[in-house]
Amino acid sequence: KNQVEQSPQSLIILEGKNCTLQCNYTVSPFSNLRWYKQDTGRGPVSLTIMTFSENTKSNGRYTATLDADTKQSSLHITASQLSDSASYICVVSRFSGGYNKLIFGAGTRLAVHP
Amino acid sequence: GAGVSQSPRYKVAKRGQDVALRCDPISGHVSLFWYQQALGQGPEFLTYFQNEAQLDKSGLPSDRFFAERPEGSVSTLKIQRTQQEDSAVYLCASSLGLDGDTEAFFGQGTRLTVV
Numbered sequence: 001k002n003q004v005e006q007s008p009q010s011l012i013i014l015e016g017k018n019c020t021l022q023c024n025y026t027v028s029p030f031s032n033l034r035w036y037k038q039d040t041g042r043g044p045v046s047l048t049i050m051t052f053s054e055n056t057k058s059n060g061r062y063t064a065t066l067d068a069d070t071k072q073s074s075l076h077i078t079a080s081q082l083s084d085s086a087s088y089i090c091v092v093s094r095f096s097g098g099y100n101k102l103i104f105g106a107g108t109r110l111a112v113h114p
Numbered sequence: 115g116a117g118v119s120q121s122p123r124y125k126v127a128k129r130g131q132d133v134a135l136r137c138d139p140i141s142g143h144v145s146l147f148w149y150q151q152a153l154g155q156g157p158e159f160l161t162y163f164q165n166e167a168q169l170d171k172s173g174l175p176s177d178r179f180f181a182e183r184p185e186g187s188v189s190t191l192k193i194q195r196t197q198q199e200d201s202a203v204y205l206c207a208s209s210l211g212l213d214g215d216t217e218a219f220f221g222q223g224t225r226l227t228v229v
Contacts, residue, residue, distance in 0.1 A: 041222070042223075043205055043207070043221050043222050043223055044157070044205075045220070046217050046218070046219075089156050091156075097169070099145070099164065099169060099170070101159060101162070102157075102159065103159075104149075104156030104157045105156050106154070106155050106156045107156050
């Protein structure tokens with residue numbers, strides 16, 4: 001079954017600290033892996049997109065890693081800010097039926113406290 | 115427009131009522147997706163359009179759900195005879211590429227509450 005699982009479900013950290021979110025997937029055939037940030041009441045916004053051959057990609061204080069062999073990804077947030085409080089969703093793109101279908105994880109809800 | 119626009123932002127419907135949710139994608143974007151997001155969950159795929167063609171509707175939960183994109187731009191998701199389990203946020207996303215592989219841009223969603 002094509003699934004994306006994320007951990008932890010929720011996380012609280014203090015402002016300025018780092019954190020790492022995990023994603024495991026069983027999606028096949030794999031096209032690419034994306035991390036999205038979703039603020040409360042808003043639509044998801046893309047942070048990174050990685051293909052099979054990429055094992056790390058950064059976007060400012062966000063760094064995503066991908067291990068295609070173990071089918072694991074992580075999102076590392078450095079020097080967290082209050083505005084980082086949001087849900088972070090791991091999404092795997094699966095090529096099927098002539099197009100890429102996005103399979104979403106349930107997200108990790110991050111709260112950054114002052 | 116500058117981004118994907120969805121309307122209304124909030125909709126309260128009485129059980130049994132029909133509703134129509136609108137999505138204005140980014141101009142020129144070929145691919146358009148509809149998703150359903152339950153509280154505390156990730157979005158679940160509903161349907162996919164490539165221009166005006168509905169290529170995949172496998173995620174529509176029942177025949178009460180219907181989506182169209184007649185001119186390959188604006189899309190409407192219609193839910194007939196709404197039920198309480200239809201309460202969710204409905205997200206629309208568009209992307210430039212033909213196969214949906216390029217970056218997807220999401221609207222803010224329509225929060226539907228069925229009472």
